[in-house]
Amino acid sequence: MKRPSFHIxxxxxxxxxxxxxxxxxxxxxxxxxxxLLLAQQxxxxxxxxxxxxxxxxxxxxxxxxxxxxxxxxxGRDNRFSPADLDSLRQQSFIQGAAxxxxxxxxxxxxxxxxxxxxxxxxLEALDNEFIDxxxxxxxxxxxxxxxxxxFSSDFxxxxxxxxxxxxxxxxxxxxxxxxxxxxxxxxxxxxxxFRAQIVAFSDRINSLxxxxxxxxxxxxEFEGLPSANASRVxxxxxxxxxxxxxxxxxxxxxxxxxxxxxFGRSKQILQGxxxxxxxxxxxxxxxxxxxxxxxxxxxxxxxxDNLQLLLTIGYRPDWLSKQVAxxxxxxxxxxxxxxxxxxQLMQYGFHQFVMYNRPELSSLLHPSVWVTAIVLTGLSIFTxxxxxxxxxxxxx
Amino acid sequence: MLHIDRIRPTYFEESACAHSEVWLxxxxxxxxxxxQIQAPSGSGKTxxxxxxxxxxxxxxxxxxxxxxxxxxxxxxxxADLRREKLSVVFQDLRLFLEPTLRENFEIKRQLTDFHPAxxxxxxxxxxxxxxxxxxxxxxxxxxxxxRASIIRGLLQPFKWILxxxxxxxxxxxxxxxxxxxxxxxxxxxxxxxxLADLEIVPHYPQTRLLRL
Numbered sequence: 376m377k378r379p380s381f382h383i384x385x386x387x388x389x390x391x392x393x394x395x396x397x398x399x400x401x402x403x404x405x406x407x408x409x410x411l412l413l414a415q416q417x418x419x420x421x422x423x424x425x426x427x428x429x430x431x432x433x434x435x436x437x438x439x440x441x442x443x444x445x446x447x448x449x450g451r452d453n454r455f456s457p458a459d460l461d462s463l464r465q466q467s468f469i470q471g472a473a474x475x476x477x478x479x480x481x482x483x484x485x486x487x488x489x490x491x492x493x494x495x496x497x498l499e500a501l502d503n504e505f506i507d508x509x510x511x512x513x514x515x516x517x518x519x520x521x522x523x524x525x526f527s528s529d530f531x532x533x534x535x536x537x538x539x540x541x542x543x544x545x546x547x548x549x550x551x552x553x554x555x556x557x558x559x560x561x562x563x564x565x566x567x568x569f570r571a572q573i574v575a576f577s578d579r580i581n582s583l584x585x586x587x588x589x590x591x592x593x594x595x596e597f598e599g600l601p602s603a604n605a606s607r608v609x610x611x612x613x614x615x616x617x618x619x620x621x622x623x624x625x626x627x628x629x630x631x632x633x634x635x636x637x638f639g640r641s642k643q644i645l646q647g648x649x650x651x652x653x654x655x656x657x658x659x660x661x662x663x664x665x666x667x668x669x670x671x672x673x674x675x676x677x678x679x680d681n682l683q684l685l686l687t688i689g690y691r692p693d694w695l696s697k698q699v700a701x702x703x704x705x706x707x708x709x710x711x712x713x714x715x716x717x718x719q720l721m722q723y724g725f726h727q728f729v730m731y732n733r734p735e736l737s738s739l740l741h742p743s744v745w746v747t748a749i750v751l752t753g754l755s756i757f758t759x760x761x762x763x764x765x766x767x768x769x770x771x
Numbered sequence: 772m773l774h775i776d777r778i779r780p781t782y783f784e785e786s787a788c789a790h791s792e793v794w795l796x797x798x799x800x801x802x803x804x805x806x807q808i809q810a811p812s813g814s815g816k817t818x819x820x821x822x823x824x825x826x827x828x829x830x831x832x833x834x835x836x837x838x839x840x841x842x843x844x845x846x847x848x849x850a851d852l853r854r855e856k857l858s859v860v861f862q863d864l865r866l867f868l869e870p871t872l873r874e875n876f877e878i879k880r881q882l883t884d885f886h887p888a889x890x891x892x893x894x895x896x897x898x899x900x901x902x903x904x905x906x907x908x909x910x911x912x913x914x915x916x917x918r919a920s921i922i923r924g925l926l927q928p929f930k931w932i933l934x935x936x937x938x939x940x941x942x943x944x945x946x947x948x949x950x951x952x953x954x955x956x957x958x959x960x961x962x963x964x965x966l967a968d969l970e971i972v973p974h975y976p977q978t979r980l981l982r983l
Contacts, residue, residue, distance in 0.1 A: 383877055387867060541802035684865055687826065689854030689882050689927065690844045 378648035384690075387681040388674065388699060400667035401710050407659030408751060410743050413654030416722050419741045421645055424733065434527040435470060436615035437579060438608060439503055440629040441607050454604035468620045469612055473502040474605030475582065480562030480597040484571070486554055492543055498524075499582040500590035505609040510575045515589035521570045522558060525584040526551070528576040543665070548576055562597025580609075613632045666757055667703070668762055675699075677767045696764040704756055711752045718744065773800040773823075773963065775933055778832030780818050787800070792981040793819065799961045800931065805954075807975060808967040810983035813939070816967045817862055820935040821983065824859050826848050835884050836931075858929040862936045864920040868909035872900065872919045877906055880926040894922045898948055915939045921949050925956045934958060934966040947974050 380757060382665050442453040457476055463472040478498045486492040503509050528548070535545045546554070556571040577584070594602050612620055615631075624631055675682065686692060719740050726738040775798040779788050788794035792813070793808065800806060818841035825841050834841040836852060843967060844852065853859075856968040866875050876891045891926070895901045898918040903911055908919065917940045924932060932953070938946035957964050966975055967983070 380881055384883065385873060386869070423964050587834075628870055681867060684867060685878070686846070686850065687824075687853070688879055688923070689863065691850040771849070 381701070384685060384698075387685065388702075397667070397670050400663050400670055400737045401706060403659060403663035403666055404707075404737060404755075405663075405710045405714050407661075407663045408711055408748065409656075409717050411656030411660055411751070412714060412718040412740075412748060413721060414656050415747055416718060416740055416744050418646065418649045419652065419723070419743070420722075420730075420736055421649060423735045424730070430744050434736070435611045435613060437560060437609055437611055438579070438615045439475070439607055439609050439632045440624060443628040445494070445628075446496065452604075454606045455608050456604055456642055460608065462520045463608065466620070466623060468617045469610050470612070471504070471611035473609045473611075474503045475499045475501050475607040475609060476587070478560075478590060478600035479600050479603055480560055480566075483559040483561075485559070487557065487752040490543060490652060493544075495581060499607075500585055500587040501580065501609060506577065506580065506584065513586055515530055515592075516585040517592055521572060522585055522589055523574040524556070524571050525575045525577050525580070527581045527583065528578050529581050530583070532575065533720050537671075553759065560593055560597055562593075563600075564599045565597055567597070582703045618642045660751065666760060667755075671699075671703070671759060672764055672766065673771075675763065679770065682767065683770050686767070692764070692767040692771045694768045696760065699763045700756070700760045701735065703759065707752060707756060711748055715740070715745070715748045720736065772802075774798075774833070774835040775800070775823075775961065776833040776835070778822065778830045778834060779817055780793060780822075781829045783815065791983055793983050798981065800965065802930065802961050802963055803958075804963040804974060805978045806963070806965045807971060807977035808965060808983055809969075809980060811848055812822075814983045816969075816983060817928065817935055818969060820859065820861070820933050823933055824857065825852070855928055856888060858924045858927055858932040859948045860920050860932070860934045860937045861924040862915050862923040862939065863872055864913075866908040866916055866919060866923070869907055871905050871907050872911065872915075875919060876923055876983045877888060879923045882908065883927050884917050891922070894925070894952060895919075897952060898922065899945060902955055906964055914942075914945065917941060918945065918949060921953065925953065928966075929957075930958060931963050934964065936968050938968075938972065944975075946972075950974050958976045 406706065441535070442448070453491075460472050460474060463469055476499060482496050482498055484492075484494055484496045503513065506513075509525075510523075514526065517523055531546065531551055534543075538545050550572050554573070556573070558569040558571045560569065562565055591602055594600055610620075614620070621631070639673060682695065685695060722740055723738045726736050728735070730736050775793065775796075777795050777797060779785065779794050783794065785795070788817065791814070794800075798831065806821070810819075810897060818827070818830075822830050823841075825844065828842055836856065839848075841849075844933070847864070853914065866872075867878065870878070872895070873891060876895075880886055880888065882889065895904050898921070900911070900915050900918050900922075903915055908916060911919065917937070921937055923935075934953070938949060939955075950972075956962075966972060966977075971977075971980070
């Protein structure tokens with residue numbers, strides 16, 4: 376078929392249709408897409424911001440407990456016995472309990488020539504499942520010269536507060552990770568020196584963690600004893616704020632690390648709010664698309680006689696539906712592009728002016744936000760083209 | 772070739788078609804034929820035009836254009852048939868009323884570009900509506916609109932042209948001019964004409980008369 380000019384039939388298609396409803400739908404679509412993309416980007420930002428401080432992992436809360444030290448029990452053994460651990464594990468609201476075992480031999484850490492630092496330290500170990508940031512390779516085998524360590528970010532912060540007073544350099548996380556630490560282990564049965572390297576930082580665990588295999592091996596090797604009962608235990612639970620759990624812990628006079636629990640909760644609430652914003656965005660997009668489809672139906676209904684006559688004199692419904700689609704596709708693209716640009720601008724502003732010292736964030740939009748925008752545009756164009764086609768084939 | 776095979780409107784009793792030379796009959800239309808269908812009011816003249824043009828399907832029997840069953844064509848195939856092979860002049864004209872006559876012609880002409888744009892001026896002058904080309908169709912008289920409808924029907928390639936009371940609002944002189952133009956263009960294209968009217972049209976050189 377020769378391609379007729381759309382110019383001459385254009386006035387026939389739009390007769391009577393009020394353009395205000397079309398513009399309302401475009402504006403609605405723009406606002407909806409903006410809300411949706413913004414919610415997605417914010418959700419990603421929040422994920423990035425709280426990644427290191429999350430107490431949640433694989434859908435569980437992880438909290439640490441210690442025995443409350445009072446004037447009455449001071450001086451007694453306040454560590455968790457195997458019986459204490461079994462009792463904890465039997466509770467329905469606790470999905471797992473892991474002791475934070477510690478070294479029974481002496482450990483001295485040195486930081487090499489560059490940083491004149493040497494200190495007695497302690498090492499602890501915990502099942503990997505309970506650690507928030509377990510990098511690949513956080514394990515140890517006998518004969519291995521280097522011991523990977525997970526360092527508490529609170530400790531690093533504390534170190535950076537006191538370091539200048541002792542003439543020591545302040546360290547960033549990246550630099551601290553590159554420092555080769557000398558670990559001198561000395562017990563009654565012998566000693567050895569290892570190299571150690573910080574492989575990750577933990578916000579959840581205020582300790583210096585070594586692989587469990589290393590600590591169990593070293594306690595036996597240097598002290599001839601198995602790892603001792605732990606004074607701190609990590610619990611895995613679906614809800615750290617479960618009243619039954621809290622009541623049980625109070626009854627047993629166990630102390631919970633509450634600050635981390637509270638943070639995890641507020642993060643959840645924040646994510647909930649953002650998810651709500653996203654759902655609202657989806658609703659606005661759906662409403663705008665509905666309004667636009669009504670507008671298209673109204674346009675086809677109002678120019679029904681003209682369209683029918685065009686089909687009668689030999690215009691193909693296929694060609695006509697493409698022409699109608701061509702009228703709205705560029706506007707659609709423009710609306711989604713504008714929403715995308717506004718989201719980008721807001722993300723740039725958020726990163727540059729609000730969260731300016733956060734390397735984990737990016738000033739650019741996350742690729743998934745682009746994917747959402749593209750999928751949304753494709754989907755809207757496809758559904759509307761299909762509807763127009765159906766209406767026109769219905770007329771012929 | 773156009774084959775009309777024993778068609779009957781579903782809303783007509785078989786007995787009502789007993790004396791018809793079209794309903795329930797086999798009619799083959801050869802290229803270049805000029806058929807006059809004489810049909811008194813209520814005998815289904817407009818229904819026949821609509822059936823043949825594929826606009827309505829309330830009939831039994833078969834209509835085939837070049838061996839393709841009309842009822843089996845999809846909307847796009849039907850559009851192709853109407854654009855390339857089958858033309859029509861409706862009794863109720865069916866012009867776009869807001870656009871001018873020229874725009875009405877262009878909407879049809881540009882579909883195939885079979886005729887040059889100059890044809891429009893030439894034919895409009897010939898039928899006495901040259902001065903009305905830039906007037907919206909709704910402001911033209913019924914007679915002017917009827918002539919415009921005839922010109923629009925000719926602005927495409929066709930093997931068959933259906934004329935449904937094409938001169939009902941034209942005086943004798945204008946009807947003759949319009950007839951001459953239709954005959955001339957049909958002859959050029961070797962097309963068959965099916966003209967349906969209440970009475971026998973005197974200046975139509977028919978080759979076959981069928982009473983509906």
